[in-house]
Amino acid sequence: MANIVVVLLQMLLGLKVLSIPTLAVFLSIDCGSSDSFTAANNITWVGDDLYIKGGESQTVQSADNSSSVARQYTTRRVFPTRKKNCYSIGDVGKGERVFLRAYFYYGSCNNNETSSSPTFDLQFDGNHWTSVGGCITDPFYYEVIYLTKFDAVSLCVAQTDPDHIPFISAIQVISLDVGMYSKVDSTYPLFMRRRANYGGDKFVRYPDDKFDRIWRAFPGNSDLVAIKNYSQVIVADLPNKPPESVLQTAIKSSNLSAPGIGILIPSWFYVGDKDEITLYTIFYFSELEQLNSSEQRSFTLYLNKINISDPITPPYGTALEFDLTTNVSYADQENARYRLIPPSGSTLPSIVNAMEIFQIGHILTDGTNDNHVKALSVLQKAFVQLQSWSGDPCLPNGFPWEWVECTNDSVTPQIMSLNLSNYGLQGSLPDFSALDTLQMIDLSNNNLSGEIPSFLGNFPSLNMLNLANNSFGGLIPSSLTNNCNLKLVYSGNPNLCAPNQSSCVNNGTSISSASTSKNLGTTIGIVILVLVLVSF
Numbered sequence: 001m002a003n004i005v006v007v008l009l010q011m012l013l014g015l016k017v018l019s020i021p022t023l024a025v026f027l028s029i030d031c032g033s034s035d036s037f038t039a040a041n042n043i044t045w046v047g048d049d050l051y052i053k054g055g056e057s058q059t060v061q062s063a064d065n066s067s068s069v070a071r072q073y074t075t076r077r078v079f080p081t082r083k084k085n086c087y088s089i090g091d092v093g094k095g096e097r098v099f100l101r102a103y104f105y106y107g108s109c110n111n112n113e114t115s116s117s118p119t120f121d122l123q124f125d126g127n128h129w130t131s132v133g134g135c136i137t138d139p140f141y142y143e144v145i146y147l148t149k150f151d152a153v154s155l156c157v158a159q160t161d162p163d164h165i166p167f168i169s170a171i172q173v174i175s176l177d178v179g180m181y182s183k184v185d186s187t188y189p190l191f192m193r194r195r196a197n198y199g200g201d202k203f204v205r206y207p208d209d210k211f212d213r214i215w216r217a218f219p220g221n222s223d224l225v226a227i228k229n230y231s232q233v234i235v236a237d238l239p240n241k242p243p244e245s246v247l248q249t250a251i252k253s254s255n256l257s258a259p260g261i262g263i264l265i266p267s268w269f270y271v272g273d274k275d276e277i278t279l280y281t282i283f284y285f286s287e288l289e290q291l292n293s294s295e296q297r298s299f300t301l302y303l304n305k306i307n308i309s310d311p312i313t314p315p316y317g318t319a320l321e322f323d324l325t326t327n328v329s330y331a332d333q334e335n336a337r338y339r340l341i342p343p344s345g346s347t348l349p350s351i352v353n354a355m356e357i358f359q360i361g362h363i364l365t366d367g368t369n370d371n372h373v374k375a376l377s378v379l380q381k382a383f384v385q386l387q388s389w390s391g392d393p394c395l396p397n398g399f400p401w402e403w404v405e406c407t408n409d410s411v412t413p414q415i416m417s418l419n420l421s422n423y424g425l426q427g428s429l430p431d432f433s434a435l436d437t438l439q440m441i442d443l444s445n446n447n448l449s450g451e452i453p454s455f456l457g458n459f460p461s462l463n464m465l466n467l468a469n470n471s472f473g474g475l476i477p478s479s480l481t482n483n484c485n486l487k488l489v490y491s492g493n494p495n496l497c498a499p500n501q502s503s504c505v506n507n508g509t510s511i512s513s514a515s516t517s518k519n520l521g522t523t524i525g526i527v528i529l530v531l532v533l534v535s536f
Helices: 002-019 371-381 454-458 514-533
Strands: 026-029 044-047 056-059 074-077 085-087 097-104 120-126 129-131 138-146 153-159 168-177 191-199 216-218 224-226 249-253 261-264 276-285 301-302 321-331 339-341 353-361 404-406 414-420 440-442 448-449 463-465 471-475 487-489 496-497
Touching: 026 085, 085 168, 097 153, 120 138, 129 138, 191 249, 249 261, 301 321, 371 414
Parallel strands: 026 044, 191 216, 414 440, 440 463, 448 471, 463 487, 471 496
Antiparallel strands: 026 168, 056 074, 085 153, 097 138, 097 168, 120 129, 120 153, 138 191, 191 353, 224 249, 261 339, 276 321, 276 353, 301 339, 404 414
């Protein structure tokens, strides 16, 4: 009996372990720095050396001279070379819901330091995020929440103007608890547009918010007054786990003849040829005033004068979330707003404690063909010269790695060409035969050695193979020389044995496989003719 109890206990513990995310991450990266430090709010920032191999570290002079700028803004990493440069953050596991934030600080826009006000693209996991640009003298950031599809998170900055140099100041990657922001299909990202702490007089973030979400303070104005009650508010059962402090403050209308609250929806990203975007909004409500039996507070939610909710009554001592998904047209962008309007039976004005607004993005990409990504990884492990490339090798479209060409497929692209001429590669070739859609391989002008591997003749669509000016030796595989559809160039390999040579010494021939096959066929034909004549 005791053994049965032990087994049952082990099974229960196993189920409990399985219900916990495989990897919890709270990572804050100070880009351009090699040092670690702990900020005043107890967040530890680490240098970025482990997460990026390209770019240059740069000190932001205007940040050094300002005591109001946080330390993580005093350095940045700039990328004067390559069209796309990516951070690879392997601390995060596949299937984690993460909160990703990218910070930027130009410094002054009126000095030589940032006079060009660079404009560039921001990307994550092969997806377009936004365009960064304009002269903003204060630090700013972008946030996205999504479910990871890969074993690492990649965050990339991509050059869109040859005169503008991309940069980044800091990055945060934070795992979210199971169930948070899960009412939106997990195949779509959530781009944060606003997160408000109504009635508060300061920003709320870590440690009050254990996920370090930044709740911007909105203390009220002449029309909307702040109310506060610092008694305990029970928030443990709310799916998105807001910090208690943002539910201890609120705003309400100061005008009893107009007791509603209007909330302007912030501007959003343009998303291609659609004429509307989809918003995911979460309102947080908690009653902060003890009401007597004659008082009642309730209200309904409107979007652009259209009623979109049943009456909402904030609870006292606890809180509720009200979330909704709405479509808003671009034509309404200037005037789009939510309104909280009390019905005729309510004796008190509307209140709101906190709010989050997200724009739902395009469906997340599945990334470049997984077998092709693994094959490129084999090449990177073999050649140190290739190891500074990270992120998706093909996506977003228009931003592939410099040494690959891809199919024009935004869902699951494949590798068509390897362009590795003059990359300083040394040693023998590893097996990258999983790149089964290759049409062209250029490995010329390196210092590759050993025999030419036979798998190079097995690519069904390969029509060009350039091995010129290396140190290959031995016999050329017949799978290459007998391929009439392949142009093979191998000049400049003195120890390589051509198909029509009996000796492999001092050969510098450059031919195509088609001509080799033709010559070989001619030779065989002559031999047969001679044999026939002799027989007569």
